[in-house]
Amino acid sequence: MGYTDEDIEFANLILTDRGNLDDAKVEVWMKDPEHVMLLKEFATVYQKRMNIDFNRDKKEEFARLENTIQERKSRRMTLRWSVAASVILFIGLFVGRMVNEWRNLDEMRMLAETERIVPGVKAELILSTGERVVLNQQCVSIEGVNETGIQNDSVTGLNYTTAKVQGEGMIYNTMRIPVxxxxxxxxxxxxxxxxxxxxxxxxxxxxxxxxxxxxxxxxAYFEVAPNSKHPFIVVTEEGMEVKVYGTEFNMNTYQHGVVQTVLVSGKVGIRVNATGKEVMLAPRQMAEYSEKTGMVRVEDTDPYRYIAWKDGEFVFERETIEEIMERLGRWYDVKVFYENESLKQKRFTGVISRYEDIEQVLRLIEGPATLRFEVKGNVVTVKYGQ
Incomplete structure (x- = not known):
């Protein structure tokens, strides 16, 4: 049985006219996991088709949405990999043509995927007074002693465009995202x-x-609103900052003493605080700053492998198993041990959904990489393949 016109219409209203909907009605509707799945896919597609008027031709537009969703689903579940030398293995996982065909997935797995991909899960907002607000899948207004008008939406996350501060001076909030x-x-x-x-x-x-x-x-991935009179600056603990001139880019400070900045579009300047020198980046370039040397290295790159995480994908391009397991550890909250240090240097290339179970992800890696993973609780041991 397909989604009803009422479900399609309500999902569209949540995305386009949330402020005029009754909170209680939205929360009741969101309790149905199938509604959440529908809304999740609508939100993904809607971001790429911001100028579409769903009310204009509901049947025609939903048919287009089904096709777009299916293309996205198939692309995300296509795996590409290779092992250190030169063997490249392609496996395509095709998942039907219509939305209704993948609605038969196990309900608990659907909920698990939703909890990860829909904003509102596993995040904490710290207000200016130190008060902590756990963010979840609820549409609420957040107010503190010094700040008001902060909106938390079950789909689009936090919104500060209507926020106001009490008194004078700069008031800061902090977001903390755990493993x-x-x-x-x-x-x-x-x-x-x-x-x-x-x-x-x-x-x-x-x-x-x-x-x-x-x-x-x-x-973090940034889409910065342009404003030449008020430059946007991202500061890191490593003594480096990025000056933004209206652009889209990704920044990564996970590795101690190293900051990676990948420019998708626009223009950014990498400024080293100790010297005051600024290195300009062009689109499709990556700058890697080393706190130890104080140097900035720039190279051409494909931005997709660095930004795919925000679209729900792991992209590995001849990465070592050690690098891959560090990324998986941050997402799945696992500790990793190696039977032999040489296993860390094996390499793997592939594209895998971030919303698969970790054991399934590891099974996809271990064959091509000629190794074996043993999972016990939150501990993963890497061993030689048999």
Missing amino acids: GGFYQLALSDGSKVWLNSMTEFRFPVAFTGEERKVYLTGE
């Missing part, structure tokens, strides 16, 4: 930020002054 978490927010100037697991992000409730300055530890 396995993911969240997104809109800052007061309309800039959008996606936060990956094990990330801390400190930002003003409302931007004032000449600069729009935020502070990052971990990994």
Whole structure:
């Protein structure tokens, strides 16, 4: 049985006219896991088709949505890999043509995927007074002693565009994303930020002054609202900052003493605090700053492998098993041990959904990489293949 016109219409209203919907009605509707799955896919597609009017031709548009969703689903579940030398193995997992065919997935697995991909799970907001707010899949307004008008939406995350501060001076809030978490927010100037697991992000409730300055530890993807009079600056603990001129880019500070910045579009400047020198990046370039040397290395790259995490994918390109397991550990909250140190240097290339169970992800890796994973609780042991 397919989704009803009422379900399609209500999902569209949540995305386009949330403020005029009754909170209680939305919460009741969201309790149905099938509704959440529908909304999740609508939100993904809607971001890429922002100018579509779903009311214009509901049947025609939903048919297009089904096709787009299916293309996305098939692309995400296509695995590509190779092992250190040159053997490349392609496996395609095709999952039907219609939305109704993959609605038969196990209900608990659907809920598990939803909890990871839909904003509102595993995140904490720290207000200016230190008060902590656990964020979940509820549409609520958040207010503190010094800040009001913060909106938390079950689909689009936190929204500060209507936030106000009490009194004078800069008021900061902090987002903390633990292992396995993911969240997104809109800052007061309309800039959008996606936060990956094990990330801390400190930002003003409302931007004032000449600069729009935020502070990052971990990994985040930015879509910065252009404003030439008020530059957007991302500060890291490693003594480096990125000056943004209206752009889309990804920043990663996971490796101690190293900051990676990948530019998707626009223009950014990498500024080393100790010297004051600024290195400009062009689209499809990556800058890697080393705190130890104080140097910035720039190289051409494919941004997709660095930004796919925000679209629910792991992309590995001839990465060592040690690097891969560090990434999996941040997402699945597992500890990794190696039977032999040489196993860390084996390599793997592939694209895998972040919403698969870790055991399934490891099974996909171990064959091509000629090794074996043993999982006991939250401990993964890497061994030689048999």
